[in-house]
Structure formats: structure tokens, C-alpha cells
Amino acid sequence: MYDFSPEEIRTIVRNYLGTDSDDFVVVSSSLAAHSSSKVGFMGDHRNLVVEFRRAADSPRVESKSFFLKTLPARDTSANAPDLVADGGLFDHEAEFFNRVAPLLKQSLREATGDDDDDDFCPRCYLANREILVLEDLRDRGYAMLESKLFGIGELEAAARALARLHASGLLADLRGQRPLHELYPRAFAEVLFTDAAIRFKRLDLAADLIETLAVKLGRDPSRVRSAVHRGFAVAYRWRDDDDDDDRRMKRCVTHGDPWPNNMLVKTGSSEDGEAPTRVCLVDFQLCRYGPRTIDLAELVYLSTRRETREAHESHLLEVYHRELTRCLGPADANDKPSLEDVRDEYEELRLTAMYLALVYLPVICIDERIMSSYTAQEINDRIVFRRSNDEIVKIYESDPVYAARIDDVLGEYIDYLERIDLPAEYEPIALPDDDDQRQQ
Numbered sequence: 001m002y003d004f005s006p007e008e009i010r011t012i013v014r015n016y017l018g019t020d021s022d023d024f025v026v027v028s029s030s031l032a033a034h035s036s037s038k039v040g041f042m043g044d045h046r047n048l049v050v051e052f053r054r055a056a057d058s059p060r061v062e063s064k065s066f067f068l069k070t071l072p073a074r075d076t077s078a079n080a081p082d083l084v085a086d087g088g089l090f091d092h093e094a095e096f097f098n099r100v101a102p103l104l105k106q107s108l109r110e111a112t113g114d115d116d117d118d119d120f121c122p123r124c125y126l127a128n129r130e131i132l133v134l135e136d137l138r139d140r141g142y143a144m145l146e147s148k149l150f151g152i153g154e155l156e157a158a159a160r161a162l163a164r165l166h167a168s169g170l171l172a173d174l175r176g177q178r179p180l181h182e183l184y185p186r187a188f189a190e191v192l193f194t195d196a197a198i199r200f201k202r203l204d205l206a207a208d209l210i211e212t213l214a215v216k217l218g219r220d221p222s223r224v225r226s227a228v229h230r231g232f233a234v235a236y237r238w239r240d241d242d243d244d245d246d247r248r249m250k251r252c253v254t255h256g257d258p259w260p261n262n263m264l265v266k267t268g269s270s271e272d273g274e275a276p277t278r279v280c281l282v283d284f285q286l287c288r289y290g291p292r293t294i295d296l297a298e299l300v301y302l303s304t305r306r307e308t309r310e311a312h313e314s315h316l317l318e319v320y321h322r323e324l325t326r327c328l329g330p331a332d333a334n335d336k337p338s339l340e341d342v343r344d345e346y347e348e349l350r351l352t353a354m355y356l357a358l359v360y361l362p363v364i365c366i367d368e369r370i371m372s373s374y375t376a377q378e379i380n381d382r383i384v385f386r387r388s389n390d391e392i393v394k395i396y397e398s399d400p401v402y403a404a405r406i407d408d409v410l411g412e413y414i415d416y417l418e419r420i421d422l423p424a425e426y427e428p429i430a431l432p433d434d435d436d437q438r439q440q
Contacts, residue, residue, distance in 0.1 A: 002070050002131050004029065004048075012133050013052050015125040016064060027051040027061055034067065044070045048133060065139075066125060069132040072376075088189060089285040094127035095187040096284045097134075100180060104168035104253065111171050111330050118266075118278050120164040134282075142264035142280050148365065150260060150303040152312050154279070158263045158299055159320040161279040162255065166292040167327030169253030174331060180253060181289035188253075188289040193235040195431050203232055206359050209389040213396060214414060217407055223417040226426040231355035233429055234348075238290050249291060249337050249345045256286030258299040259364055293346040296320055297353030302360060306408050317342055354413045358406070362392045365405045370395060 009029050010022070017024060032047045048068040051061050071090060101121060108119055118140075126133040150158065173179045181188045197203060207228040211221040238251065255262070258281070268277035300309055300316065321339045328336050363384055371379065382391040396403045 001031070008126060009050060012048070012066065012125045013050055013064075016066075017054070023055050025053040025056050027053065031068070032065070044072055046070070047136060065136050067122070067132075067134045067136045069134070071130050088129075088186070089191065090132070091129040092186060092189055092191070092287070093132060093283075093285045094129055095184055096287050097124035097127045097132065099184045100187045100253070100287075101284075103172045103180070104165070107171035107175060108164060108168040108327060111167070112327055118280070120161050120168065121281050121284070137264050137280055137282070141266045142278075143266075144261055145265055148260045148303065149305060150263075150308075152308070152315075154263070154265055155300070155304065155308075155312065155316055156319045157265060157277065157279040158258070158303070159296060159316050160323040161263070161281055162258065162292075162295045162299065163320050163323035164327055165255060165281060166252050166295070167324050170250070170328065170335065171331065173250075173252065174335060179289075181251075188287060190239050190288055191256075191286050193232060193239060197232070198236075198429055198431060203228055205387075205389065206355070209362065209392060210358050210410065210413075212389065212393060213406060213410055216396070217410060217414075219411070219414045220418075221414075222424050223414075223422045226424050227351060227413070227417050227422055228355055229426045229428060230422070231351040234352045235290070235294070236429060248341045249293070250335075251290050252292050254288055254290050254292055254295045255281055255284065256288045256295070257283055258295050259302040259360060261364070263299075263303075291345055291349060293320075293342060294349045294353060297346055297349050298356055301353050301357035301409055302364070306412050309412075314343075317346060350416070354409060354416065357409050358413060361406050361409060362396070365402055366395060367399060367402060370399065370402075 006026070009026055010024075013024055013026060014020075014022070028051045030049050032049050034045045034047045046068045048066045049063060050066070051063045053059075053061055101124065104121075105119055108114065122137055123135040124132065125135070145154065169180060176183065204225075207225040210228065211224045214221040214224060262281060262283045264280045264282060266278045266280070296317070300313060304312075318339060321337075321342045324342075325336055366383070374382070386392070396406065
């Protein structure tokens, strides 16, 4: 566990109070449990509780609880800590909160006049490559929903939050002389769509699983491997896309991991009772610079059933576009995409979004009861960072609810491949050293 220095605790309190003064006095600090269950895979979550006086002569001692995210313990897995620490995920997220988020919040506030109390991400009080200290969003009424399936109210709130994030990035790019990803490349380092994913055959592992489950569902798996490689290739190539000037929808800051656990919901009163009003985005470890509607498409496939998608997908794009346009208010008309632009890009990225959903769902949909039967190391080595699909298939065969959740997207995936008549043949992505070897 991270050992805070006295000065780090003082920095946290100073940032929380929003003061440059050192008049306050720290009385104590301690750690407490954040949740009774594991809520993430890329870090350990706790609460940091600090007691302090606002002035040395003040008799009143205040207590404030902060959300603390730390590196996963080194002994939990042979793979996970190396990916998170040595792979730079914490450095990545710290750079986002230290450098990028303040610019995004400022750009959005100046454009809309909105109070940044409810924009799109939590306040950060300290961030480095080992820890993140954020506000505990529960203090403002936000909560992680128990269900991992969103209704239309939650979907609309999440779409608006993503629109605020994307708009803030576009506005910040317009204000600066260089785009954010050039100024702060560490904040947008690609984590998933990398050479390593190809070299270590992560695509083939995903394709193997999807093909196996398609057969169990009684569907034709012949197009799956081609679809996996093509869906991955779309995202892989946007990393070095220099054609933004030719695109109606320019790339921007995107969240990269928009599943329900990363969408905290705040409900408010309405005539119909309790209705979702706002969503705050958390966990920016996979933040990237890319096409904006990949976030929206991922959200839809990771948080809904097919009947919800078919009934509300078009409406959701309208909700997203409306909020994006509102937030881009002062921008030039040429920088505001039309609803048709949004629809076109969303459709262009559908194959990639379904691929991502079928990579994530087998991990995030495992029942808590089943997950609790594994040790931390088993979770990482057999499920999250697995080298084989055996454990996933075993859970699929033993848990009908889990299987149904995956089959919901898998069935639509196969239907989509058949509808567009996707060729079963594909051209693998050639890595630079592969080209060198061919020339030799």
C-alpha cells in the first residue's frame, strides 16, 4: 500500500480547500474500505480519510473522505501489475488529470457558462504514477448502479456526459496552437490497439473465443476471424491518422472504456419519480485520441440488450448530437458536425464497437458470486489477462444468465456480418519488422 508523505497529505487538503495558504492543520489521515466488493481490474480502490482544521486556532476538526486508487498489489498476478505499472497506465491517467482535465474543464466552462460541478469527470487532488486521489463522487449523489444494463434514462445521461467530454476536447484543440495529443502524448498513449496486441496474438485469442461461442449458439463462425481483424484494424490505423483535415468528424479526446462501472449516475426528482439526471465519467486509464463515436457505440453495446439498442439507438445519437452542439456553441459552424455526420461515423465504427464488446463482456459480466470464488491471482491469470479461453468457456457453459448476456451481442454480431456479407478472407496487419523480414 502506498505510504503518503506528510507533504502529500497537505497537498491534497490544500487542493481540496482551493487555497495557496498553509494556515490549515492536518490532524490525522487513515485508509478505509471503499466498497465491500472489487469494483475494478486495473487498480486497488480505497478511501483516504483526512481530519484537519482550517486554521491553527480553529477548535473545529473537519473530516473529509477522498477516493484513492493505487497500483494493484505486486503479488496478485504475474501479468496485471506489469501491464498497469510498467505499461504506464497510472502514468497515463495521472497525465490526464494533471495536464489535460484542467484544460478540458476550463474550455467547457468558458463555452457553456455551466458550473463545472457536474461536467464530466471528478475533481483530482493528487496524481502520480502510483496513486490517484479524487473526490468521492458519492458525496455529490453519484453512485455506481448495481445493474450493468442501462435503461433509456441512464443511456441518455451517459451520452450527454460523453458529448461534454468530446466537446471540451474539441474546444481545447481549437483554442490551442497544437492539438492536445501533440502537447500531452503520454495522456493519450494507446493501450489496446497496439503492435503488442498483434504480436502476442491477442486478436487470435479473441477470435478463438468468439468462434467457439458462435458454434455453441448454433451460428456460422466463418466470418468471425475476418471481422475481428478488420474491426481491430480500423482502430489500429486511426492512431496515426493524419487525414483529420479531410474528415468531417475530426478526432478528439475520448474516454476509451465506457462500460457501466465507469459511468456513475446521479438521480434527481421528476414528475415520474426518480430519473437519472447526470452521469460522471471515471477511470481514464484507456483515454485516447480518436473518433468520438467509438465511445458512444461501445457504451451502447456494453450496457444494453438488443431490444433496447434497436428501439433507442437512433434517438440516443440525437441526444448525443444535441448536447455536443450545445457545448460547441461558440465554435465556428464548420467545427460542428451534423446529425448525419454523427450517424455516419457511428456506423463506420460499429464493427469495432461490437468486437470490443465481445472482448469485454466475457470479463465484466461474470457474476459476483462466481468471481468471489477465485483468488486475485486466478482472476488476473485465468480471466482478465488469460492466455487461454478455457475458464471463460467453463463459466459460459455453467451460467445461463452470463451466456445470455454474451449471446445477445454475439447474435447481433453474426447477423451484422451476414447482412453486410463480410468476406471471410482478410489481410493481417503487417508490423514494421514483418515488412523488414519479407524484404530480407
